[in-house]
Amino acid sequence: MFMRSIIGLRGLKNTLNYGANRVRYLSPVPAGSRLRARVGVLEAEDVAPDALRVTYKVTIEIEGGQRPACVADVIGQHYR
Numbered sequence: 001m002f003m004r005s006i007i008g009l010r011g012l013k014n015t016l017n018y019g020a021n022r023v024r025y026l027s028p029v030p031a032g033s034r035l036r037a038r039v040g041v042l043e044a045e046d047v048a049p050d051a052l053r054v055t056y057k058v059t060i061e062i063e064g065g066q067r068p069a070c071v072a073d074v075i076g077q078h079y080r
Helices: 002-007
Strands: 014-025 035-047 051-062 070-079
Touching: none
Parallel strands: none
Antiparallel strands: 014 070, 035 051, 051 070
């Protein structure tokens, strides 16, 4: 739900979590912490049948933290 609320894609039939290329956990997240995420598109490609595979650069930060909690290249496949 975290990613879906950030990306905000509309008009899709379905989205598949296709995987991740690289995931780094840089800081522990204390219980009750407030988080925010920055998402950017690294790559997008059309794939059959009628889908779009997108690689996102995701950085999850802890409010008041010195380092990100997680940095990942996440892949989603969106079906039109």
